[in-house]
Amino acid sequence: MSPSSIIARKRDGHALAREEIIAFVRGATDGSWADYQLGAMLMAVFLRGMNAEETAWYTDAMMRSGTVADLSGIPGLKVDKHSTGGVGDKISLPLAPLVAACGVPVPMISGRGLGFSGGTLDKLESIPGFRTSLSLDEFKAQVARVGCALIGQTRDLAPADRKLYALRDVTATVECVPLICGSILSKKLAEGIDALVLDVKFGRGAFMPNLDSARELASTLVRVGRASGKRVRALLTRMDQPLGRAVGNALEVAESVACLRGAGPSDVMEVTRSLGAQMLVLGGVAPTEFDALARLDAALRSGAAFTKFREIVAAQGGDVRVIDDPGLLPRARLIEPWPAPRTGFVAAVDARAVALAAVRLGAGRTRAEDVIDPAVGIAGLVKVGEHVAAGQPLAEIHANDPAALADARALLAGAFALADSPVSPPPLIAELIAD
Numbered sequence: 283m284s285p286s287s288i289i290a291r292k293r294d295g296h297a298l299a300r301e302e303i304i305a306f307v308r309g310a311t312d313g314s315w316a317d318y319q320l321g322a323m324l325m326a327v328f329l330r331g332m333n334a335e336e337t338a339w340y341t342d343a344m345m346r347s348g349t350v351a352d353l354s355g356i357p358g359l360k361v362d363k364h365s366t367g368g369v370g371d372k373i374s375l376p377l378a379p380l381v382a383a384c385g386v387p388v389p390m391i392s393g394r395g396l397g398f399s400g401g402t403l404d405k406l407e408s409i410p411g412f413r414t415s416l417s418l419d420e421f422k423a424q425v426a427r428v429g430c431a432l433i434g435q436t437r438d439l440a441p442a443d444r445k446l447y448a449l450r451d452v453t454a455t456v457e458c459v460p461l462i463c464g465s466i467l468s469k470k471l472a473e474g475i476d477a478l479v480l481d482v483k484f485g486r487g488a489f490m491p492n493l494d495s496a497r498e499l500a501s502t503l504v505r506v507g508r509a510s511g512k513r514v515r516a517l518l519t520r521m522d523q524p525l526g527r528a529v530g531n532a533l534e535v536a537e538s539v540a541c542l543r544g545a546g547p548s549d550v551m552e553v554t555r556s557l558g559a560q561m562l563v564l565g566g567v568a569p570t571e572f573d574a575l576a577r578l579d580a581a582l583r584s585g586a587a588f589t590k591f592r593e594i595v596a597a598q599g600g601d602v603r604v605i606d607d608p609g610l611l612p613r614a615r616l617i618e619p620w621p622a623p624r625t626g627f628v629a630a631v632d633a634r635a636v637a638l639a640a641v642r643l644g645a646g647r648t649r650a651e652d653v654i655d656p657a658v659g660i661a662g663l664v665k666v667g668e669h670v671a672a673g674q675p676l677a678e679i680h681a682n683d684p685a686a687l688a689d690a691r692a693l694l695a696g697a698f699a700l701a702d703s704p705v706s707p708p709p710l711i712a713e714l715i716a717d
């Protein structure tokens with residue numbers, strides 16, 4: 283079974299046997315397949331696809347390419363959330379402590395931002411001292427003690443994905459449902475979870491352009507998750523305008539703290555509560571979504587969710603004073619309002635344009651090695667449906683570099699559309715896909 287014979291079979295449109303898929307993933311892990319062979323195989327899969335069985339075998343082989351954490355010693359069903367990524371998507375920050383405060387252990391392994399989409403680790407690292415690189419043993423110990431840990435991918439979890447994801451990035455093979463499914467689920471299943479809730483985003487600021495493509499990805503993830511013996515549910519959520527009013531790392535931490543204090547923007551709260559309700563049901567602490575929502579709201583009202591976030595930050599070496607007073611978070615030197623050119627109703631806020639402006643300011647990366655500036659970004663964003671008067675700010679640009687500020691202005695120029703008559707935003711949550 284040589285690499286070229288396996289590549290040829292996929293190139294010619296055959297379904298691969300499990301052993302062939304295992305050989306491919308092993309080749310990516312131990313270096314026995316050359317990068318050009320891995321690249322050719324990825325392109326063959328991209329063009330020919332994988333059936334449900336092949337996708338499940340591929341995901342399983344990717345998961346087993348490294349350590350699979352064993353969290354069975356921690357009482358309760360362990361539930362995580364994964365988002366396919368969006369603009370201003372800070373949901374993990376309020377969600378993880380909220381769900382943990384309701385008694386469901388949350389072992390959460392997250393990524394960094396690349397391109398227009400932000401990353402949970404970058405946001406957390408704007409909290410001075412916060413360590414995202416715990417060892418697997420430290421991670422397990424914290425989940426057992428605190429009920430939640432928020433860390434980055436360790437070297438030993440799903441190493442095949444690290445290799446293949448980097449190759450997909452440079453071989454134009456990222457947008458492929460079986461490859462995305464294997465990549466996302468292998469990392470999540472290797473965390474040792476019992477259940478997973480997915481936020482599959484679609485629209486201008488998402489990786490999936492429309493509802494149909496999001497539904498196809500979500501259905502595959504739910505089906506393959508179930509084939510691996512895990513409960514998986516997915517919400518399909520719209521990502522045409524940024525989530526919340528802030529895009530940028532410290533700015534999003536401040537907004538997350540506001541959510542945990544009961545003063546968050548309504549769209550961030552809606553997604554957080556909806557994902558949280560699914561997590562509590564799958565975690566077995568609430569019989570219905572209705573009961574789950576009541577528990578989540580009680581944890582927000584009592585301050586238990588905020589206290590849990592403080593505990594997580596302290597456990598990971600972060601300075602809790604910035605959680606108590608987000609005014610102490612890193613702050614940009616240049617803050618400039620972006621005024622409305624006329625009076626009207628906000629008809630659109632282009633998430634992608636806002637994200638590109640934030641990346642130019644230094645809030646994100648265009649290459650994996652770029653360094654993030656935690657303070658910069660776009661804040662005070664208006665939301666679709668709101669009324670603005672001429673001259674009133676549509677947003678505030680937070681910059682540390684005058685040249686970047688000028689570029690961000692140019693990128694924001696076409697981001698806002700105003701209408702004369704009232705505009706009602708479409709529902710944020712389009713569908714639930716359950717197993």
Ligand code: URA
Nearest residue numbers: 366461462463465466
């Ligand atoms: N996120 C991942 O982790 N992998 C993909 O392939 C796409 C998004």
